[in-house]
Amino acid sequence: MTWSDPLAAGPVRLRRLAMAEVPAVVAYRRLPEVARYQGWGVVDPGEIERDLQAMTAREPCDAPGPWFQLAIERAADGALVGDLGVRLVDAASAEIGYTIAPAHQRQGLATAAVDGICHWLLGPRRLARVIAVMEGQNTASLRVAERAGFTRISCIQTRHRGEPGLLLTYERR
Secondary structure, three states: OOOOOOEEEOOEEEEEOOHHHHHHHHHHHOOHHHHOOOOOOOOOHHHHHHHHHHHOOOOOOOOEOOOEEEEEEEOOOOOEEEEEEEEEEEOOEEEEEEEEOHHHOOOOHHHHHHHHHHHHHHOOOOOOEEEEEEEOOOHHHHHHHHHOOOEEEEEEEEEEOOEEEEEEEEEEO
């Protein structure tokens, strides 16, 4: 599969993130309730635009290392509701991360997007596992992973933004 056509995942579709959507992504990623558990610092529109430009010649999980951001759009009306990052860790594994704008949270859209990308990664892409790493206090994200069939495989004590915390790794095979 190439990513010229969206990947249908129940109430959402996953597709390439468009340059015109950068302002919307910046707007929800800058919200304190969204950024609270994320690993990024200040959200820079120029950085997101450069990342998207670098992705134009690539496909998701085409080589180990770099992240590839996909748009999560509501299937019913095409509205951008969030984004999902995916990267190939090694020949058998991928890592994902997901962000949903607050107005679209608690509607099952993140779970549908995560389940959809996992079906592609573990099915047609033929990987052995998908992992998701998250801050232990991010209960909403933990629930999404669990509802999407992930199992916790590790828990590491760490510091997040200067505070003690837990870094949890979940996996789906």
